[in-house]
Amino acid sequence: MELVARGVHDLRGQDGPPLTVRYGPDAAVVVAGLPGSGKSTLLHRWDGPAPVLDPRTSRLAARATVPDRLPYPVYRPVVRTLHLLRIRAALRRPGPLLVHDCGSRRWMRRALARWARQGGRELHVVLLAVRPEQALAGQHARARTAAPGVFRHHVRGLTALVAAVEREGLTAFPGAASVLLADGTSRGRLAGVRFQ
Incomplete structure (x- = not known):
C-alpha cells in the first residue's frame, strides 16, 4: 500500500499491511522521536x-578530532553545531533528504522550516510517538543511553509536540506539509519511502 504524505496521518495503534510513504522529489523528511524510539x-x-x-x-567526526580523555558532554555543542551546519547546507541542494532529529526543540523545528522554505523544499515530519518506557528499552537494546535529564527534556518536548499536533494539526510543526504519527504498533508498517 502507498500513503501520499499530505496533512496529518495518525497511524498510532493501527496494525496493518506494510506502507510505502510517497513524498515530492525535493522533499525534506524529518524523522523525529525520543532517543531509542526507532x-x-x-x-x-x-x-x-x-x-x-x-x-x-x-x-x-568530532570524536576523531578530540583527545580520547575528553567526555562527550564537553564537545556535545560542537557536534550539535556541526549537525546543524550539515542540515542547512543539505537543504540548499536539490534532491530528497532524510533528517534524523529528536523533534523536541521548538527552535530547531523553526530552523528546519525556515531552511526548507529558503531551499524551496517541502518539509515533512515522521513523528515516532512511542511511550517513554519503550524508548528506554530501545536505548538499552542498542547499548547507548541518553542521560536521564536529557531524556526527561526530550519526553517533555515530544509530549507537548504530539499533543499540539492532536489539537492544532499541521500548525503545531511550522512549515510542515505533512506529519505522520506512528507508535510502537505501527512504526514497523513504514516499509519504504518514495520521492516523486
Missing part, C-alpha cells in the same frame, strides 16, 4: 532513495 532503524530501512543526515555521523 529513528535510526527507520532511516536505515529508508536510506536507499535519499541521503540521511544523522547526528551520529557528526559525533563520530
